[in-house]
Amino acid sequence: MSHEGLAPAARERDFEDELPDRNRLAGLASSLRKQKFAMLGLAILMVVMLMALTAPVISPMSPTAHSLSRVLKPPMWNGEGHVFILGTDHLGRDLLSRIIYGSRVSLIVGFFSVVFSGAIGLFVGLVAGYFGGKVDYLLMRLVDFVLSFPFILLALSTIAILGPSLQLIIVMLSLRLWTVYARVVRGAVLSLREMEFVVAAVGIGSSHMRVLFRHILPNVLAPVVIIGSLYLGRMIIIEAGLSFLGLGVPPPTPTWGGLMAEGRSYLYVSWWIVAFPCLAITLTALGANLVGDWLRNVLDPRLRVR
Template sequence: MSSATQVTSTPSTAKPSRHGSPWRSLEFVLGAGLTGSMLLLVLFSVWIFPDRGAAMDLGARLTAPFTSWAHPLGADPLGRDVLARVLVGGRISLMVGFLSTLGAATLGITIGLIAGYYRGFWDMLLMRCVDIQLALPFILIALTFITILGGGLGNIIIFMIISQWVQFARLVRGMVLSVREREFVQAARSFGVRDLAMVRHHILPNVIGPVIILMTLNVANNILLESSLTFLGLGVDPLIPSWGGMLADGRTYMQNAWWVSVFPGVAIMLTVLGLNLLGDWLRDRLDPTGKL
């Protein structure tokens, strides 16, 4: 009887794991669904709309949404299909978001590892550069950079990398300062493990979790930033469809053709919402202090 009692009491003391199947998380399901759906639509937009949303039909200009099978989301003042331009324009916005974040993370991780691992002169020099850049107003950096080099897709990506690597550098540097003093790093150093192998195999894997979370959130932020700069006329070429450019084009038609601006704005909102939900899920998933 005592063994039976012990067996039946075991399940009551077990705690559910918050790190089980991701499909049980509402944040993951919604985030992955929104982000994945938008990525698929944007990636296949060139095959769905071979004209890339550039074909003009002046007879259908300012067609209201949901009134024509040829233009389900309506047409803009030049008769171009809004749905086609939203999906094709998403390629530019998502490209800027992902490439700029990847570049900023790569540069910031490298500088953070050097500053945190070697400390001393390199730490002081690199962190002072970080402090100087953080002290400069963002809009001043943007105006100066774009005034000197001009707009364009490549310059916008380079600008975002230069202006955002400091976030990753400070995060990685702070975590490396903690990890480098732990027992397994000291043990590896006592066995003569070289610096490069130490960083690759012992330090970087222990700091990459929060970096991935920051990257996820930065992609969403950079999509909004690209849209804002393009809306202000400081972004990509106006002839290239992008979500920010569509918002700028439709602002003068808000009273009688609201769909020209609203649907690109909805695309931005859904994409950013999905990425933020994935970032929140990753934060809970990778945070070691949140384990039960």
């Protein structure tokens, strides 16, 4: 009898607890519908993600299949009557297929470098901001050291020793980007640890781990998400730049930066080899930045439109 009487009340409390989350999601969806540029950016990212996920299905042919009989064919609309929509490169490989497969590398590098660097920077920022003192000093000097080290020099020396690979690119970008997260999170924690709810939690004897992960962590996730969304496009551009310089994923794996590097010798006679990979990089970075700007406006209370 008592259990039957408590069950509806418990269900009602659970429903009330879910309301804030539902309201937040509804607010995000409503804000997204009002922002046309954010919708455009999200649409671009979704198209690129779908392209990467379905590459074996939608690619007209293998990205590595070459033939000397179809070298430097122009795009299909040039009127020559062939089936190569975006033309071919200097080895007769279909450019559209190579761009589709190249999206995989760009998204993998961009996503995982943002996630891994975010995890490292979040941990360092939490520890430095919460404990302060010598811990904060040592960790921030480590951040200064990493920021002062030339990234290109680090990339050149590391790749010369270990050889180029997808995993190495992700690690190098993550080791560079985590400092941005660490500084922002540290600043947020320094402010939060002086607030009443944190002081009260410490006063009643809560452990450091509980205070950090129960009271402080949820309040610093918003800036972490904002940084990640804003730096996704930048990581894609950096990966393309490294591939263009020969420091990225080695052939025969197609990458957008690698396609541009291969086509630069034919720029004046076969412009499409460089133009279309460059367009893919530009649109993807633009889409990520548009979504990042929208998330910043929504999640940062100082920028919300009242």
